[in-house]
Amino acid sequence: MSLYHASRGFFRWVRAKVLRSEVRIAGHCLMCGRCCRDLRIMDHGEWVTSRRQHESMVRESPEYDRFEIIGKDDAGCLTYSCSCAGEDGLCTDYENRPSICSRYPSPTLYYRGVDPPGHCGYRYEALTFRTALRCLLGRERSFDMILRQERKRMSKQGKKA
Ligand code: SF4
Numbered sequence: 001m002s003l004y005h006a007s008r009g010f011f012r013w014v015r016a017k018v019l020r021s022e023v024r025i026a027g028h029c030l031m032c033g034r035c036c037r038d039l040r041i042m043d044h045g046e047w048v049t050s051r052r053q054h055e056s057m058v059r060e061s062p063e064y065d066r067f068e069i070i071g072k073d074d075a076g077c078l079t080y081s082c083s084c085a086g087e088d089g090l091c092t093d094y095e096n097r098p099s100i101c102s103r104y105p106s107p108t109l110y111y112r113g114v115d116p117p118g119h120c121g122y123r124y125e126a127l128t129f130r131t132a133l134r135c136l137l138g139r140e141r142s143f144d145m146i147l148r149q150e151r152k153r154m155s156k157q158g159k160k161a
């Protein structure tokens, strides 16, 4: 998305390889529908940034026709709203929704340096070097404990923000 996201994603990828610990997806969908009204799309591993790219994507995958371009973000990615998003926030074509919807939030996004927005009920959970070191020193006993600690730390950070 941006250089910041690219370097953040790269760091996450290296950390996961070094610690041999993949990201976990925690939480659940709160059915607010906000991700359907403000989304970016990745096509063949690249963010869609131009109308030409968008048209080629729709030619290849006609189900993407439901996504309407509403603008561009600061990083140059096209922003979309889905025409299938209902007034109540629910999907009106749930059975036929594209795979980007059923996989959201995917590990791929995490390794691209992107997080679900604060209002989303999902979050990524990953082992950090700090907690891995504590584990190594015998101050933590299990990955679940480590995750509990990470949650605590992240919620403290969230409160401060
Ligand atoms: S197809 Fe359904 S789940 Fe996917 S963005 Fe549109 S409304 Fe949301």
Ligand code: SF4
Binding pocket: 028, 029, 030, 031, 032, 033, 034, 035, 036, 104, 116, 119, 120, 121, 122
């Ligand atoms: S933003 Fe998150 S909580 Fe809201 S509908 Fe999308 S996945 Fe669900």
